[in-house]
Amino acid sequence: MISETVENYLKALFTLADEEGKVSVSELSQCLEVSKPSANSMAKTLHQEGFLIYKKYKPLVLTKYGRKAAALVIRRHRLTEMFLVEKMGFAWDEVHDVAEQIEHVQSPMFFERMDELMDFPKFDPHGSPIPDRDGNIVEADWVPLSACAEGDSVSFVGLAQSSKSLLQLLDGHKIALNQIFEVTTIEPFDQSIVINRDGFPALTLSRQVCNEMLVRVK
């Protein structure tokens, strides 16, 4: 059984990886707030278990097996964050520390139930994609609108999950598929987004709405 500590190292390695999948021991130790010798020694252990490739003085690289294990921890983390916000009334910025603990619960059923109850969300409350049951992370050309930066020009290409009430809301604002708009402002207070479209007045969309709207950044 994978210990919580190992799961945390895997998660860190996954998120720190650069384009080639490389992570330095220093980065790793900093990210986890442990000493460099600790990170180094754990790297050797993870190598022995087949989670990563360790060669003296070389950057660390997760194996396929390691990446899958890591993605599954991240899946549990993000599902939990989403559940805390959607079903338990937490604010999106209060969930991290709790999710950090719950992600280690050993019970596939527990996370499957969360997933079901939320109707299989594709993104967490911060707009990060939730890996699927097999650890595949949806590599798509779209992101939730909530993940965009001020000034981005985007086209609206779909919804993360479609509910009647959301469709009605979008309809009411005359927002349609393939429409093009610009992210004018992101409110620091509540992360609501102001968009601008040709031929329409400026429009403010709540964080919840932006989480569900998938856009392609130009």
Next chain:
Amino acid sequence: MISETVENYLKALFTLADEEGKVSVSELSQCLEVSKPSANSMAKTLHQEGFLIYKKYKPLVLTKYGRKAAALVIRRHRLTEMFLVEKMGFAWDEVHDVAEQIEHVQSPMFFERMDELMDFPKFDPHGSPIPDRDGNIVEADWVPLSACAEGDSVSFVGLAQSSKSLLQLLDGHKIALNQIFEVTTIEPFDQSIVINRDGFPALTLSRQVCNEMLVRVK
């Protein structure tokens, strides 16, 4: 911060305590499936931390402080069990192992939210009382009907939580406060209970209903 291991020892000590609060090292070691020296050595640690009274060759007794800490772990365990059943569609006999893990989550808010969402239940899905926020365990002369044994003769004295739909259901069956009845059968399959009352035909009540009905055993 109290480690998970310590929390598990406290929980075991609390539940194993006899009328005088005494627990032997052997019982403790058996309950937690550790060796006797392990239990002994942890007993010394818990003594140092003020959780229990340890005297060589004498039975272990939790201090007031220890009992409170233990009750709070049990509170989290039972709240979690209830939440899994009520809000996440688990069966009442599937929840123990998961709750065993979640009870250690460090986040008062998380458990407060559970409590609120369930409308402050007084008993867990197995009919055991849920200690309050201060670690007080309701010592009452009534128990949920679901905690009764076949053959018990009881009087109906109240509800654990009253919802309109439950009241309507009871009304429909002409069940009223202070009525006296006998627990005739407990179905092994779904823990539904058949009761018998003077002047009424036999009646089957579901586990959910029995959980909410508080009775005094004669």
Next chain:
DNA sequence: TAATATATTTAGATTAATCTATATGGTGCT
């Protein structure tokens, strides 16, 4: 290319929780 700075590794110690094997205290029986 040599000197220096930075990153990485090794050595050795620490802590919490556990174990096995052994020793000792307390209780009950003859």
Next chain:
DNA sequence: AGCACCATATAGATTAATCTAAATATATTA
């Protein structure tokens, strides 16, 4: 009272995860 038995305690080792201090490798830069 003495002996045997069971519960309890001690000694000493082990494991995972961590640390500090010191040594060594790689990279940078004069």
